[in-house]
Amino acid sequence: MLKLLDLQNDARSQAAPSSEPIAEMRGITKSYGARRVLDNVGLQLRPAERVALIGPSGSGKTTILRLLIGLDRPDAGDIEIAGRPLWPKGGKRKPGDERQAREVRQCVGMVFQQFNLFPHMTALENVREPIRHVLGEPIRVANERAEELLTQVGLRKHLDQRPAQLSGGQQQRVAIARAIGLRPRIMLFDEITSALDPEVVGEVLQVVRKLTDDHDMAIMMVTHEISFAAAFADRILMFDSGSIVEDGPPQQVLKEPAHQRTRQFLRAIIDREGR
Numbered sequence: 196m197l198k199l200l201d202l203q204n205d206a207r208s209q210a211a212p213s214s215e216p217i218a219e220m221r222g223i224t225k226s227y228g229a230r231r232v233l234d235n236v237g238l239q240l241r242p243a244e245r246v247a248l249i250g251p252s253g254s255g256k257t258t259i260l261r262l263l264i265g266l267d268r269p270d271a272g273d274i275e276i277a278g279r280p281l282w283p284k285g286g287k288r289k290p291g292d293e294r295q296a297r298e299v300r301q302c303v304g305m306v307f308q309q310f311n312l313f314p315h316m317t318a319l320e321n322v323r324e325p326i327r328h329v330l331g332e333p334i335r336v337a338n339e340r341a342e343e344l345l346t347q348v349g350l351r352k353h354l355d356q357r358p359a360q361l362s363g364g365q366q367q368r369v370a371i372a373r374a375i376g377l378r379p380r381i382m383l384f385d386e387i388t389s390a391l392d393p394e395v396v397g398e399v400l401q402v403v404r405k406l407t408d409d410h411d412m413a414i415m416m417v418t419h420e421i422s423f424a425a426a427f428a429d430r431i432l433m434f435d436s437g438s439i440v441e442d443g444p445p446q447q448v449l450k451e452p453a454h455q456r457t458r459q460f461l462r463a464i465i466d467r468e469g470r
């Protein structure tokens with residue numbers, strides 16, 4: 196359907212289809228008050244797989260990421276990360292449950308639309324301190340790793356600057372370096388370019404591409420950058436009203452969508468972007 200997309204998906208060693216999922220959701224239902232936001236959603240993410248979540252505003256994409264990192268709890272259904280339940284199953288809470296949940300969540304990192312950096316810390320400290328305090332690395336090791344990551348995202352000259360001294364694109368690059376510094380097995384990106392000026396969107400997406408190529412991890416990304424999703428993702432999930440209505444490789448979902456709502460959604464993007 197799309198002429199807007201030149202579906203150039205780089206050759207990359209992709210997840211073996213037979214590998215065990217690194218994350219799995221089954222029968223997930225979630226409501227906020229009377230509003231049902233997700234309705235019996237199931238999905239799997241395989242190691243090193245890159246999945247883009249697209250769909251209209253309010254269709255439940257961010258809620259999926261929040262559930263996967265344990266910021267929200269589903270009303271019904273199961274979530275497993277690396278083969279372990281994110282939430283202990285039913286019944287009374289047992290000693291050790293919290294520790295298990297913490298350990299499971301440590302497999303997952305997330306970058307948000309708003310960069311959420313600590314304003315009183317420098318770029319280096321923002322990346323270094325979680326490595327020290329979450330991973331328990333000595334300061335020398337944490338410092339080295341933080342410097343290396345900030346160099347990889349092009350901020351070698353900005354190590355000692357605080358967030359207020361950095362542009363939005365630079366702050367987001369610090370946030371990406373910080374999340375990757377914790378060596379998650381799964382990275383979640385939630386509309387990480389939406390708060391940025393259009394001219395720096397490309398540079399931030401390039402950083403995502405480079406860092407995720409260098410650090411082996413599975414990725415789930417909510418994005419409105421459809422061309423980027425087409426080039427970056429192995430698989431695209433289209434959400435509509437709390438359900439997944441398409442699930443397939445970019446070629447299939449973007450060029451031959453099965454669902455009328457997907458065609459409308461993509462058409463609206465083409466019209467908006469004037470392509």
Ligand SMILES: Nc1ncnc2c1ncn2[C@@H]1O[C@H](COP(=O)(O)OP(=O)(O)OP(=O)(O)O)[C@@H](O)[C@H]1O
Nearest residue numbers: 227228232250251252253254255256257258259417
């Ligand atoms: N904490 C909350 N309390 C109440 N309603 C919420 C909460 N979080 C999300 N919602 C509602 O749930 C619905 C789905 O939200 P969600 O953020 O998952 O959608 P989305 O597909 O990511 O949308 P967008 O593309 O606009 O970010 C929306 O109607 C939203 O208003």
